[in-house]
Amino acid sequence: MPGEQKIDVARCDFLKLMAGGGIAASAPLLTRPVRATDNATYDVVIVGAGMAGLYAAKTLLQRGYRVRVLEASARHGGRIYSRTLGNTRIEMGAEEHYLARDNPIYDAVVSEYGQDVYTRAYVGEQLITVDGNKTCWEETGSCEQDADIRNFWKYQSFYGNRGKNKDFSVTMADVVAERYGVGPDHRAYHLYEHAIANSIYGASLNRIGAASLAQQDWNWTLSSDIRVVAPANLGYSDILDSIWWQGVLPHVDYERPVESVDFSGEHVVVTDATGARTRTHKVIVTASIGVLQSETIAFNPALPAATVEAYRGIGMGRGMKVALRFPQPFWESRMAYLITDGPVSSAWAPSHYKTGTDDHILMCYPMGGDAQALTDSARKAGGGAAGDAKIVRALLTDLDRIFDGKASPAIVDAHVQDWTADPYVRGSYSFPRLETYRSAALNLRRQLGKPVADRVFFAGEGSNPSNPACVPGALQEGLRAADTVHRLLGGVSNPPTRT
Numbered sequence: 058m059p060g061e062q063k064i065d066v067a068r069c070d071f072l073k074l075m076a077g078g079g080i081a082a083s084a085p086l087l088t089r090p091v092r093a094t095d096n097a098t099y100d101v102v103i104v105g106a107g108m109a110g111l112y113a114a115k116t117l118l119q120r121g122y123r124v125r126v127l128e129a130s131a132r133h134g135g136r137i138y139s140r141t142l143g144n145t146r147i148e149m150g151a152e153e154h155y156l157a158r159d160n161p162i163y164d165a166v167v168s169e170y171g172q173d174v175y176t177r178a179y180v181g182e183q184l185i186t187v188d189g190n191k192t193c194w195e196e197t198g199s200c201e202q203d204a205d206i207r208n209f210w211k212y213q214s215f216y217g218n219r220g221k222n223k224d225f226s227v228t229m230a231d232v233v234a235e236r237y238g239v240g241p242d243h244r245a246y247h248l249y250e251h252a253i254a255n256s257i258y259g260a261s262l263n264r265i266g267a268a269s270l271a272q273q274d275w276n277w278t279l280s281s282d283i284r285v286v287a288p289a290n291l292g293y294s295d296i297l298d299s300i301w302w303q304g305v306l307p308h309v310d311y312e313r314p315v316e317s318v319d320f321s322g323e324h325v326v327v328t329d330a331t332g333a334r335t336r337t338h339k340v341i342v343t344a345s346i347g348v349l350q351s352e353t354i355a356f357n358p359a360l361p362a363a364t365v366e367a368y369r370g371i372g373m374g375r376g377m378k379v380a381l382r383f384p385q386p387f388w389e390s391r392m393a394y395l396i397t398d399g400p401v402s403s404a405w406a407p408s409h410y411k412t413g414t415d416d417h418i419l420m421c422y423p424m425g426g427d428a429q430a431l432t433d434s435a436r437k438a439g440g441g442a443a444g445d446a447k448i449v450r451a452l453l454t455d456l457d458r459i460f461d462g463k464a465s466p467a468i469v470d471a472h473v474q475d476w477t478a479d480p481y482v483r484g485s486y487s488f489p490r491l492e493t494y495r496s497a498a499l500n501l502r503r504q505l506g507k508p509v510a511d512r513v514f515f516a517g518e519g520s521n522p523s524n525p526a527c528v529p530g531a532l533q534e535g536l537r538a539a540d541t542v543h544r545l546l547g548g549v550s551n552p553p554t555r556t
């Protein structure tokens with residue numbers, strides 16, 4: 058995302074807390090008993106019912122194609138996931154909506170719900186933590202007297218600048234060390250790490266290519282002006298279900314994790330974990346970069362080396378969102394955004410912008426290396442509710458340090474959504490590594506989007522060379538893949554094929 062402003066784009070089960078190479082050699086396709094659920098041959102099978110998959114399906118269904126969407130999990134939406142905490146709908150995945158430019162959601166939402174459904178987020182000031190538990194307010198406090206914080210602000214208009222970040226062999230960590238003398242042990246390192254690398258890019262400074270990222274930001278075409286959904290009883294998922302997905306959902310099959318795609322014969326055969334084999338002319342794979350990198354979907358014949366190089370060379374960030382509910386706020390109402398030097402990393406209060414709620418909710422946003430450490434500790438605790446409780450305790454401890462011990466005793470309940478631990482996402486969102494971009498035209502995202510044998514198509518936020526790591530970017534890719542399939546199958550004015 059473009060990083061021009063001081064607070065730029067941030068992303069920011071009920072728990073009883075105090076209780077405590079492209080082709081896998083052993084392609085399961087050939088060994089699994091066949092359970093043909095469906096004798097139809099689809100025009101298009103879509104792997105994944107996230108934003109790219111659903112939008113591709115919507116587009117193709119409108120053009121009259123026979124489409125089946127196979128979704129691994131028990132729900133649709135992928136990395137958009139609204140849940141209820143207290144009486145408030147909150148976002149455990151994507152939360153921010155971009156204004157209309159290149160984003161079809163904005164106009165569609167406003168025409169259905171009216172302008173007032175949207176409001177601004179992060180109204181107020183940043184509360185910055187340094188040196189353990191010392192805090193300062195961004196505008197009205199003493200932050201400006203701190204030279205390290207001033208440098209951190211300067212870097213916010215530097216890192217997205219293509220003219221200033223020309224060396225494709227250095228990471229953001231290298232730049233921060235060289236320009237500001239800030240390394241991992243420096244008192245201000247967490248500002249760069251948590252507020253930029255983690256919260257915007259889902260990754261760590263030492264994994265992001267400085268010039269690669271500046272090139273990616275330069276390609277960005279979406280507005281950097283964002284809005285959030287205001288009514289307490291409405292979430293991102295609810296809105297999209299209502300405006301777009303009703304007509305698509307009858308074509309989605311849930312709990313059907315695709316294990317292999319065989320495009321060696323007359324039809325493409327897609328086999329999922331239930332043993333079912335679905336025949337199709339074309340397949341659009343919308344699984345995340347994390348899932349592609351895990352190589353849990355086998356392809357026969359093997360994918361071209363360029364496709365494999367592409368998904369391996371794009372970074373996949375780590376991350377989670379943890380929503381904590383309290384009976385009363387112990388933070389000041391002017392706190393738009395909190396940056397900590399502990400595992401909370403960054404946080405905001407969605408209950409500040411939700412209208413019609415009495416809930417007080419802090420959304421913690423550990424991403425990158427901090428998130429991975431929490432994921433690992435939760436796994437060690439056995440995962441599930443015990444793992445979630447471990448994560449929540451670590452975050453409360455961090456908040457107690459900053460807010461005089463007020464968080465732990467007051468916690469009511471929480472939701473933990475660890476995207477890295479989700480086997481069908483395996484991370485937060487994609488980011489540019491050193492080699493992801495070489496120039497505007499030469500980049501691995503574009504390479505991933507190239508059709509394979511005109512039968513297999515990859516589409517998702519990770520293959521978008523201009524607007525990755527966001528919802529509109531995933532929609533754009535779903536549309537691109539659908540248009541390509543349409544051109545190949547039916548042509549602009551021809552009806553779909555029926556063979």
Ligand SMILES: Cc1cc2nc3c(=O)[nH]c(=O)nc-3n(C[C@H](O)[C@H](O)[C@H](O)COP(=O)(O)OP(=O)(O)OC[C@H]3O[C@@H](n4cnc5c(N)ncnc54)[C@H](O)[C@@H]3O)c2cc1C
Pocket residue numbers: 067068069104105106107108109110127128129130133134135136137149150151152153154313314315316343344345348354376377378476481482484485486516517518519525526527528529531
């Ligand atoms: C914490 C977080 C915060 C974010 N904040 C924002 C934000 O504020 N604004 C914004 O615009 N974007 C945000 N994003 C990014 C945005 O959510 C994603 O870019 C977008 O939703 C990705 O859509 P997708 O279709 O590419 O992938 P996904 O959402 O990952 O969809 C892929 C689907 O494929 C399924 N799948 C995976 N493997 C298989 C398989 N083998 N077989 C069948 N199905 C499979 C998955 O279950 C999933 O449903 C955020 C993401 C995260 C994680």
